[in-house]
Amino acid sequence: MSQRQIIQAFEQYQKSRMQFVQTVADLAARPQNIETLHNAGVMSMLRPLMLDVVPSIQQTAALALGRLADHSDDLAEAVVKEDILPQLVHSLASQNRFYKKAAAFVLRAVAKHSPKLSQAVVASGGVDALVLCLEEFDPGVKEAAAWAMGYIARHNASLSQSVVDAGAVPLLVLCLLEPEMALKRIAASTLSDIAKHTPELAQTVVDTGAIAHLAQMILSPDAKLKRQVFSALSQISKHSVSLAEMVIEAEIFPAAVACLRDQDEYVRKNVTTLMREVVKHTPELSQVIVNCGGMAAVIDYLGDCHGNLRLPGIMMLGYVAAHSESLAMAVILSKGVPQLALCLSEEAEHHIKAATAWSIGQIGHHTPEHAKAVATANLLPKLLLLYLDASSSEDLQTKSKKALKNILQKCTYLPALEPLLYDAPSNILKHVVCQFSKVLPHDSKARRLFVTSGGLKTVQEIKAEPGTPLQEYINSINSCFPEEIVRYYSPGYSEVLLERLENYQPA
Amino acid sequence: MAELLKLGSELEDFQKEHFNRNSLAEENRQRDHQAATQIQSWFRACKVRAYLSHLHKKAIIIQKIWRGFTARARFRQMVKAAYFIMKMNFYEEMAVRIQQRWRGYFVRKYIHNFYARKSYLEGLSMKNKLVRRQLDELEELQQRERYCLEIVKEQTAKVYQAHRLHHLLSTKQCPGVFNSPFRPDPHEMELLLRQVKYQAPTKLASREGACLLSPPAPTAMSFPGTLGSPWIKSRTCRSPRPILPPIASKRQQGLFREPGEVWEQRLHFPELSSHLQTSYTHLEEAQNELRHLESVRLHSSTPRSRQCSPSATTLTSFFFCNPKQARLCNTPPGLNK
Numbered sequence: 089m090s091q092r093q094i095i096q097a098f099e100q101y102q103k104s105r106m107q108f109v110q111t112v113a114d115l116a117a118r119p120q121n122i123e124t125l126h127n128a129g130v131m132s133m134l135r136p137l138m139l140d141v142v143p144s145i146q147q148t149a150a151l152a153l154g155r156l157a158d159h160s161d162d163l164a165e166a167v168v169k170e171d172i173l174p175q176l177v178h179s180l181a182s183q184n185r186f187y188k189k190a191a192a193f194v195l196r197a198v199a200k201h202s203p204k205l206s207q208a209v210v211a212s213g214g215v216d217a218l219v220l221c222l223e224e225f226d227p228g229v230k231e232a233a234a235w236a237m238g239y240i241a242r243h244n245a246s247l248s249q250s251v252v253d254a255g256a257v258p259l260l261v262l263c264l265l266e267p268e269m270a271l272k273r274i275a276a277s278t279l280s281d282i283a284k285h286t287p288e289l290a291q292t293v294v295d296t297g298a299i300a301h302l303a304q305m306i307l308s309p310d311a312k313l314k315r316q317v318f319s320a321l322s323q324i325s326k327h328s329v330s331l332a333e334m335v336i337e338a339e340i341f342p343a344a345v346a347c348l349r350d351q352d353e354y355v356r357k358n359v360t361t362l363m364r365e366v367v368k369h370t371p372e373l374s375q376v377i378v379n380c381g382g383m384a385a386v387i388d389y390l391g392d393c394h395g396n397l398r399l400p401g402i403m404m405l406g407y408v409a410a411h412s413e414s415l416a417m418a419v420i421l422s423k424g425v426p427q428l429a430l431c432l433s434e435e436a437e438h439h440i441k442a443a444t445a446w447s448i449g450q451i452g453h454h455t456p457e458h459a460k461a462v463a464t465a466n467l468l469p470k471l472l473l474l475y476l477d478a479s480s481s482e483d484l485q486t487k488s489k490k491a492l493k494n495i496l497q498k499c500t501y502l503p504a505l506e507p508l509l510y511d512a513p514s515n516i517l518k519h520v521v522c523q524f525s526k527v528l529p530h531d532s533k534a535r536r537l538f539v540t541s542g543g544l545k546t547v548q549e550i551k552a553e554p555g556t557p558l559q560e561y562i563n564s565i566n567s568c569f570p571e572e573i574v575r576y577y578s579p580g581y582s583e584v585l586l587e588r589l590e591n592y593q594p595a
Numbered sequence: 596m597a598e599l600l601k602l603g604s605e606l607e608d609f610q611k612e613h614f615n616r617n618s619l620a621e622e623n624r625q626r627d628h629q630a631a632t633q634i635q636s637w638f639r640a641c642k643v644r645a646y647l648s649h650l651h652k653k654a655i656i657i658q659k660i661w662r663g664f665t666a667r668a669r670f671r672q673m674v675k676a677a678y679f680i681m682k683m684n685f686y687e688e689m690a691v692r693i694q695q696r697w698r699g700y701f702v703r704k705y706i707h708n709f710y711a712r713k714s715y716l717e718g719l720s721m722k723n724k725l726v727r728r729q730l731d732e733l734e735e736l737q738q739r740e741r742y743c744l745e746i747v748k749e750q751t752a753k754v755y756q757a758h759r760l761h762h763l764l765s766t767k768q769c770p771g772v773f774n775s776p777f778r779p780d781p782h783e784m785e786l787l788l789r790q791v792k793y794q795a796p797t798k799l800a801s802r803e804g805a806c807l808l809s810p811p812a813p814t815a816m817s818f819p820g821t822l823g824s825p826w827i828k829s830r831t832c833r834s835p836r837p838i839l840p841p842i843a844s845k846r847q848q849g850l851f852r853e854p855g856e857v858w859e860q861r862l863h864f865p866e867l868s869s870h871l872q873t874s875y876t877h878l879e880e881a882q883n884e885l886r887h888l889e890s891v892r893l894h895s896s897t898p899r900s901r902q903c904s905p906s907a908t909t910l911t912s913f914f915f916c917n918p919k920q921a922r923l924c925n926t927p928p929g930l931n932k
Contacts, residue, residue, distance in 0.1 A: 345726065349734040351741070378719065381726030388727060414712065421720050 102142060109137055109148040116155035122163065130156065131166050138175060143187060150176070150190035154197045161201035168198060168205060173212035180217040185226040192221060192232035196239050203243035210240065210247060215254040222259040227268040234263055234271070238278035245285035252282060252289060257296050264301045273313045276302065280320035287327035294324060294334055303338035311352035318347070318358035326365040332373055336366060341380045348385040356389055357397045364404040371411035378408060378415060383422045390427045398431055399440055406447030413454035420461045425451060429465045432474075442484040445471060449491025456500045463504035468492065472512060493519055500527050502534055509546045518558050521547065525561040528568045535568055539577075544569065548578040757784065757791040764788045 112130060115121045130152075137149040153172065157164040167173065173195075180191045195214050199206040209215070214236075221233035237256055241248035256278075263275035279298055283290040298320070305317045321340065325332040347359045363382055367374045377383065383405075390401045405424050409416035419425070425448070432444045448471065452462035462468070474480055474488040496519040499505060508520045524543070528535050538544055544565075552559040566574045575581055703709070765771030765785060773785035 346730065346733055349730045349737070351737070379722070381722050384723035384726050385730055388730070414715070417716060418719050421716055422723050 102145075105137065105140065105145055106142070106148070109134075109145050109152060113148050113152035113155060116152050116159070119159050122156060122159045125156065126160075126163060126166075131163070131170050135170055135172055138172060138179075143184060146179070146183070147187045147190045150187065150194050154190060154193035157194060157197035158200070161205070164198045164201045164205050167194070168208045173198070173209060173214065177213050177217045180214075181220055185224060185229045188221050188224065188229045189226075189232045192218060192229065192236045196232070196236035199236060199239040199243075203247060206240045206243050206247050209236075210250045215240065215251055215256070219254045219256050219259060222256065222263065227266060227271045230263055230266070231268070231271045231274050234260060234274045234278045238274065238281045241278065242281040245289065248282045248285050248289055252292050257282065257293055257298070261296045261298045261301060264298070264305070269310050269313060272305065273310075273316050276305070276313065276316035276320050280316060280323045283320060284323040284326075287331065290324045290327045290331055293320075294331060299324065299334055299338045303340045306340055306343050306347065311350065311355055314347060314350065314355045315352065315358050318344070318355065318362050322358060322362035322365045325362065326368075329369040329373070332366045332369045335362075336373060336376055341376065341382065345380060345382050345385045348382075348389050353393060353397055356393065357400060360386055360389060360400040360404060364400045364407060367404055368407040371415060374408045374411050374415055378418050383408065383418060383424070387422050387424050387427050390431060394434070395437070396440070398435065399443055402428065402431055402440065402443045402447050406443070406450045409447065409454075410450040413458065416451050416454050416458050419451055420458065425461055425465045425467070429467055429470070432467070432470055438481040438484045441474060442481070442487040445474060445484065445488040445491045449487070449494045452491070453494035453498060456498050459495045459499035460501040460504075462495055463499055463501045466504075468495065468499075468504055469507055471495075472508060472516065475516070476513070489516075492516060496520060496523060499523055502527060502537070506541060506543055509543055514552075514558065517550065518561070521550070521558060521561040521565065525564040528565055539569070539573065544573070545577045548574070753787060754791060757787045758793075760784070761788060761791065761793045 112125065112134065115125060116130075134149050134153050134156075137145055138153070140146050140149065153167060157167050176191045176194055180188055180195075183191070195209050195218065199209045199214075218233040218237050221229050224230055224233075237251050237260075241251045260275045260278055260282075263271050264279075266272060266275075279293055279302075283293045302317050302320055305313060308314060308317075321335055325335040344359050344362065348356050350356055350359075363377055363386060367377050386401045386404055390398055390405075393401075405419055405428065409419045409424075428444055428448055428451075432441060432448070435441055435444070448462060448467055452459045452467075471488045471492045475485055475492060477485075480488070493516070496505070496508075496516070500523060502524070505520050505523055508516065509524075512520060524538070524547070528538060547562055547565055550558070550562060552562055763771045763773060765774040765781075770776055771785060771788070773782035773788065775782075
């Protein structure tokens with residue numbers, strides 16, 4: 089009888105421990121309870137339960153701990169301070185798969201908050217244990233481990249180097265081949281996080297043959313997987329020409345272009361980012377993208393998205409156009425300029441406007457033909473407005489000024505230049521007048537138009553200091569016209585005439 | 596004598612003369628000597644000068660000839676060089692002319708070929724148009740596909756609904772809810788209900804699938820023998836898609852039990868509780884059955900159909916694990932006593 093009682097006492101104790109842990113885990117699922125739980129000293133209560141004899145209690149305690157650490161970085165720090173990580177890592181190697189999942193969740197929740205906390209996870213040997221978990225059979229465990237490693241690698245280069253040093257990359261690439269979607273997603277995102285820091289890390293990822301596997305998954309129907317795949321590919325290709333060429337050689341291109349019409353907007357954004365990262369390296373790579381019709385697709389994409397999603401597309405157009413004049417012509421032919429004009433007028437955020445202004449400058453600065461294409465889209469006054477707008481950010485002002493200057497130095501399309509004569513400040517006016525002074529001596533029709541539209545009058549009204557280039561340009565414009573006309577249009581001519589009338593004595 | 600005298604006087608004169616002359620000569624000797632020296636020196640100087648000038652003239656001649664020779668040689672050299680330079684300049688100019696023609700031709704033909712550029716740009720715009728059209732087509736295709744999927748989903752949902760509402764089917768005697776006599780024609784749900792054959796509620800299948808894999812499955816024991824019903828088997832065979840076991844067993848805790856469970860309970864209720872239906876030989880039968888099943892289970896280590904083995908385990912669990920049922924099995928002999 090007494091034996092039964094003893095056993096009963098133990099059973100009761102175990103039951104109540106279990107109940108406590110489960111309650112805490114349930115409470116920790118809600119963010120608003122965290123504060124109270126923390127104040128109640130939940131950390132010190134959970135810590136002995138992590139060492140409990142019953143596996144399910146351990147596991148639930150780990151789950152509760154993970155949830156707590158997930159919600160606030162104070163609690164994550166508390167987990168590190170309480171020295172829970174070493175025992176977690178220790179048991180990560182020995183316990184069953186449910187516990188492994190929960191422990192990987194704790195590591196992930198801790199590593200998520202800051203590089204320092206991730207460093208603590210690495211220092212406690214968490215990465216090696218997680219790599220062991222990647223060799224597990226259960227996909228759930230692999231997923232949790234890959235996820236945790238992704239959070240560790242995300243912070244900086246040295247942390248992701250430690251993930252690479254633990255030998256995670258080949259296993260992550262193997263995870264890409266698993267049938268489970270969730271695992272594939274997480275593995276792709278972790279690879280992307282690893283590759284994003286330095287060329288060496290990206291090279292390590294490439295050396296394991298990740299590109300071929302990633303390239304195969306482009307056509308998968310799962311949108312979230314595609315997001316991660318494209319993000320990984322763009323992170324790989326952003327570092328160097330050779331990496332970008334390897335990505336191109338995986339023959340992703342026509343297929344990736346098709347993904348620009350995907351239903352999921354982040355897939356589209358990541359595809360555009362990938363294109364941008366590939367294109368920015370060399371003219372040849374840009375040529376490849378342009379030749380497979382990527383340009384047109386990106387320009388269409390710019391039409392049906394808004395805000396920050398547009399940014400990679402805009403930058404891609406700028407990068408392509410910057411390489412050579414024929415590529416810039418290709419952008420113009422693909423109707424890129426009107427689309428950029430639309431972006432410039434629709435977007436409110438300054439950094440997007442700055443990127444758009446930069447792209448426009450890259451398109452327009454090659455030849456007079458390019459400049460004309462930009463000028464006919466009525467972009468010059470807009471750029472001027474952005475430059476003169478006092479509320480524009482400094483970056484936007486410098487970018488729009490540079491673009492304006494580059495385009496003006498090539499522009500010979502006078503009808504578009506004329507409005508700038510009226511309201512440009514002198515540092516812009518200089519270039520405008522310079523273009524007039526170059527074109528007018530050789531074009532009689534333009535001279536005539538210049539006089540009749542009042543351009544000459546405006547030029548006479550400009551007050552330039554003698555000796556400056558501006559004055560020289562004005563002089564060379566004046567020398568294209570007969571003296572009387574110049575004098576007629578110069579300000580104050582009527583007074584001079586009246587004076588002459590007064591002084592005139594009839595004979 | 597006179598003559599002698601004459602001679603003598605003459606001699607004397609002569610002597611005197613001779614003396615005079617000698618003394619005079621002696622007096623003038625120095626001067627004369629000097630004069631002679633001067634004359635000699637002059638003459639010799641003249642001679643030397645003449646010789647020197649002669650030498651000079653010869654030297655000049657030699658120099659003249661030599662200089663002329665070297666100058667001519669140098670001049671010839673210079674002319675040659677100048678000619679060479681002129682020639683080189685000419686050649687270079689010609690080479691530049693050839694190069695410029697060639698380069699112009701080459702660049703126009705292969706690098707900045709206007710026609711190639713034009714055709715490239717035309718081709719590009721064609722390609723762009725093509726890509727745009729293809730992408731539009733693709734998008735439309737995808738949209739249609741999604742639409743189709745949605746419709747299929749909706750349809751299956753409707754059919755499922757019809758299964759659940761099958762009891763609302765109108766009969767000959769009594770019109771159902773969807774077949775109101777006040778309507779001109781029956782509701783479409785009624786038509787659907789007529790088409791759909793009654794099937795066991797689908798929840799059973801998922802439960803049975805769950806007990807295939809989920810490690811702790813206490814509920815699987817509480818409602819055993821799910822496969823014993825012919826309804827289920829027919830249902831699983833008839834289901835359009837192969838039913839895979841779900842990855843995680845999700846036991847929903849609702850207020851009510853699933854209709855399938857309730858139905859199952861009803862189906863099995865008399866078998867479990869009624870003593871009257873048990874025969875006298877029930878215990879022996881049960882033991883035989885158990886033995887048979889055990890042997891079957893042992894054999895089933897060789898691959899068998901998946902649906903059978905869980906049924907065996909559930910049945911054994913039915914016999915062993917549920918104490919209440921075990922007691923029920925044991926009771927009849929006790930009652931007989």
